[in-house]
Amino acid sequence: MKIHKLTLALWLAIVLFSGVAQAEKADRDKPIDIEADNLSVNDAKKTSVYTGNVILTKGTLEIHADKLIVREDAEGFQHSTSTGNPTTFKQKMEGKPQYIQGSGLRIEYDGRVDKVQIYEKAWFKRGEDVVNGDYIMYDASSEYAEVLSNKQTATSNTSKGRVHATIQPKKAIVPTVDGTSVKSGE
Secondary structure, three states, X not given: OOOOHHHHHHHHHHHHOHHHHOEOHHHHHOOOEEEOOEEEEEOOOOEXXXXXXXXXXXXXXEEEEEEEEEEEOOOOOEEEEEEEEEEEEEEEEOOOOOEEEEEEEEEEEEOOOOEEXXXXXXXXXXXXXXXXXXXXXXXXXXXXXXXXXXXXXXXXXXXXXXXXXXXXXXXXXXXXXXXXXXXXXX
């Protein structure tokens, strides 16, 4: 079964990446805490480089990497690049006991446009729904997502260079005779 690029992008925007917008709202007001083996700061260039077992936390957001570079642009927006084998992230979803999580060899975040890009051996999971590819991009500002695979760099995770998505059935709420409701399948 072929999944067209537009259908996949729409699915990602609605099913998976809507979780990004629904991340714990309280996390926005939390301080960023970063632990690493080493830190080098260049105030003139507004750049910090953390290396060695890097762990970033901000509320329920948690990023693990071998290296994290944080840059601040002239307008004060922060941009980051985390690398590792792999680099991972997870964050609790607002009002749910579920986490959004993902991984890749490199994750880039552009704070100006609220855009996340995951490169190489990339995967993203929300609840039990998972998508895999060589490149995953989500632009929260425009609510646009894209997943690509490179046939020349096919791995067992990307099913011979193709994008792979596993979408679990959603349980519908069904009213009962006594006026209560239950989820279908229960």
